[in-house]
Amino acid sequence: MSLLLIQAATWIAQLALAIAMFLCTFRMIRGPRAQDRVLALDALYVCAMLQLVAFGIRSGTTIYFETALIIAMLGFVSTVALAKFLMRGEVIE
Amino acid sequence: MTDNLVAIPLWVAILASLFLLIGAGLSLIGAIGIARMGRFYDRLHAPTLITSWGTGGMVMGSMIIFAAAGSRVPFHEILLGIFVVVTTPVTLMMLGRAAVYRDRAEGNPDVPHAVEEPE
Numbered sequence: 001m002s003l004l005l006i007q008a009a010t011w012i013a014q015l016a017l018a019i020a021m022f023l024c025t026f027r028m029i030r031g032p033r034a035q036d037r038v039l040a041l042d043a044l045y046v047c048a049m050l051q052l053v054a055f056g057i058r059s060g061t062t063i064y065f066e067t068a069l070i071i072a073m074l075g076f077v078s079t080v081a082l083a084k085f086l087m088r089g090e091v092i093e
Numbered sequence: 094m095t096d097n098l099v100a101i102p103l104w105v106a107i108l109a110s111l112f113l114l115i116g117a118g119l120s121l122i123g124a125i126g127i128a129r130m131g132r133f134y135d136r137l138h139a140p141t142l143i144t145s146w147g148t149g150g151m152v153m154g155s156m157i158i159f160a161a162a163g164s165r166v167p168f169h170e171i172l173l174g175i176f177v178v179v180t181t182p183v184t185l186m187m188l189g190r191a192a193v194y195r196d197r198a199e200g201n202p203d204v205p206h207a208v209e210e211p212e
Contacts, residue, residue, distance in 0.1 A: 001103055001106075002099070002101050002102065002103050002105070002106030003099050003106075005103075005106045005107065005110050006106050006109060006110055006113075006158060008110070009109070009110035009113045009114055009154075010113060012114060012117065013113045013114060013116065013117035013151070014117075016117040016118060016120065016121040017117055017120055017121070019121055019124070020120050020121045020123070020124030020125075020143070021124070023124040023125060023127060023128040024124055024127055024128075026128055027127050027128050027136075033133065033195075035133055035188060035191060035192040035195070036133055036136065038188060039127070039133070039136060039137065039140065039188060040127060042140060042184055042185075042188075043123070043124065043127055043139070043140040043143055046120075046140065046143050046144055046147070046148065046177065046181075047120060047124065047143065049148075049173070049177075050116070050117070050120060050143075050147060050148060050151050053151050053152065053155055053170075053173070054113070054117070054151065056155070057113075057154070057155050057158055057159075060162075060164060062165060062169065065169035065170065065173070066169065068169070068173055069169060069172060069173055069176070072173060072176050072177055072180075073176070076176075076180040076183075076184060079184040079187075079188065080183065080184055080187055083184065083187035083188045083190075083191045084187065084191075086188075086191040086192070086195060087187070087190065087191035087194055087195075
């Protein structure tokens with residue numbers, strides 16, 4: 001019973017996160033200016049990380065959580081670099 | 094994993110499922126905000142819903158499940174929650190500063206005006 005409940009909850013959560021990723025992709029393609037695209041890319045990174053957490057719950061192995069940590073770190077660094085680029089025109093001065 | 098999941102009590106499963114659904118639902122609401130809101134400065138508020146309660150709910154549900162199943166110590170989730178909560182204000186702050194700088198340099202009319210320094 002509890003197995004069925006948790007599996008159903010992770011399926012619904014993954015579906016909701018997939019729709020969220022689709023909406024972020026829509027804004028990233030549509031977005032009128034560069035900062036909108038960077039913002040949508042940041043949200044897309046976080047949604048992909050949550051998707052991996054849900055997948056890790058479903059499969060029960062540790063490696064998906066390590067992947068989620070790496071994705072979170074890469075998302076932070078890339079968004080900071082892109083914001084710096086939008087501000088100054090170059091990343092490392 | 095599935096062998097361990099059968100053994101956990103039902104109320105723990107209900108609690109964890111509730112946290113998972115809250116997290117995923119609030120992430121969906123934040124993404125709808127990103128897609129629907131009109132200006133960039135409005136849109137800047139929407140991803141905070143994903144990174145605060147969205148991440149918090151998912152991480153909390155995962156921690157409850159793995160702590161009840163006893164298959165591993167939920168150390169990754171704690172790290173993940175701390176990392177996302179610490180880094181999101183930094184990225185959004187830098188992005189907002191960059192957008193304000195760009196809009197002021199181009200002379201756009203709908204920029205938030207500068208805060209006046211008190212005497």
